[in-house]
Amino acid sequence: MRILSMPLIVATLLVGCRDDSDPTPPDSGTSQQDSGVPGDDAGVPGTDAGLPGDDAGVPGTDAGVPGTDAGVDAGTPEDPLPSGPPVPQGPPNVPEFDPAFPGQTRVPAIQTKTPLDVVEIASGFRNPWAIAFLPDQRMLVTEKATGSLYIVTQQGAKSPKVSGLPAVDARGQGGLLDVEVGPDYATSQLIYWTYSEPRSGGNGLAVARARLVDGALPRVENVQVIFRMMPTLESTLHSGGRMVFTPDGKLFVTLGERSILEGRVQAQDVKSHFGKVVRINPDGTVPQDNPYLSNPEAKPEIWSIGHRNVLSAALDSQNRLWTVEMGPKGGDEVNLTQAGKDYGWPTIGYGEEYSGARIHQSPQAPGMEQPVYYWDPVIAPSGMTIYTGTLFPEWRNNMFIGGLAAQTLVRLMVRNDRVVGEEHLLKNLNARIREVVQGPDGALYLLTDATNGKLLRVTPR
Structure with missing residues (x-):
């Protein structure tokens, strides 16, 4: 049996219950720092709860530092790399944790040369969460707090609520979250969405799909729940919920670890969906090349483990999955999220509890991946x-x-899988940026997280 040090036990019990992701009130733009005291349902971990032991902080040769032989954008030999000071962001919360390699945090600031034009397409959304484009460039827009889905034209005309969606648990960080148009939409009219599903004994993230019936009174029909996060837990926090379709028709779904201690300690447990990225077929079945299929105790949908709360996900030009993960107080992470890898939460990380208590003995450990980039303080x-x-x-x-907390659109320049430049755009909006997608026209489309949320288009001036 492992013996945990007393500081680590205390730090583990002081669990934060709020992120900068969803403060109260939801449009305040400031982080809600909790007391650091677990609630009555937080649970007490047993000796096998998956917490880091005394030897967790010694990095080995397999400590997961990313390589430099591939890239989101390899650049050209004559491209000069940025130099100079980083984006101003204040002192780190955990200064005693050094980065694992140069350029893992606080890279040089860069500046977009093209003047930007930001146009408001529509407003009046209550805490909107996601955008997906229909083939005719109209947009599906979700409202987290109300569980509503709308169709919005490029001119800003908003449909009535799409009827037929199931009920959501909209407390805290729950509600109606991501939406995607199926890869075969032209023939099937299928759309997919994630939501916090109310259940007996609690709730959990679910993925549903249905046929979109377009028209003056749009609706969905033949709703089918294709995936349910298990186990069910009573928590209003850290559901994750981003979806990414791959060119071969597979679907990635990001899942949080529910924040409270009972969920947090399952982030590296393959018998649980908490703190995982999963990969499924569009009908919810399991791809036969998923990495944990040979483990009879593992959830077969699992792609990667050891995540905290992943709300950002996208494919690069090589169709590799990149995710950005919320840290606690410090330690937001950019990860190249690969099959079967362990991304370390809660054993390693670069942050601390909102109370200031330590979570990690070290930011590195053998067999656990290092983030490509991290922020402390968080964005x-x-x-x-x-x-x-x-x-x-x-x-x-x-x-x-x-x-969200940074109230900015963050741009990262990447070369050979390393971040080499960072820019914080649109600070003048003074708005929490909830969603960013590239439209079919090459513009960026944004949602602001507020009780009067806005849909914005960013183009060259």
């Missing part, structure tokens, strides 16, 4: 896209991530 990441359009040539293959 509170949300929607994400990797730009492939032609409207902004200088943005080609750059990552764009919505910043």
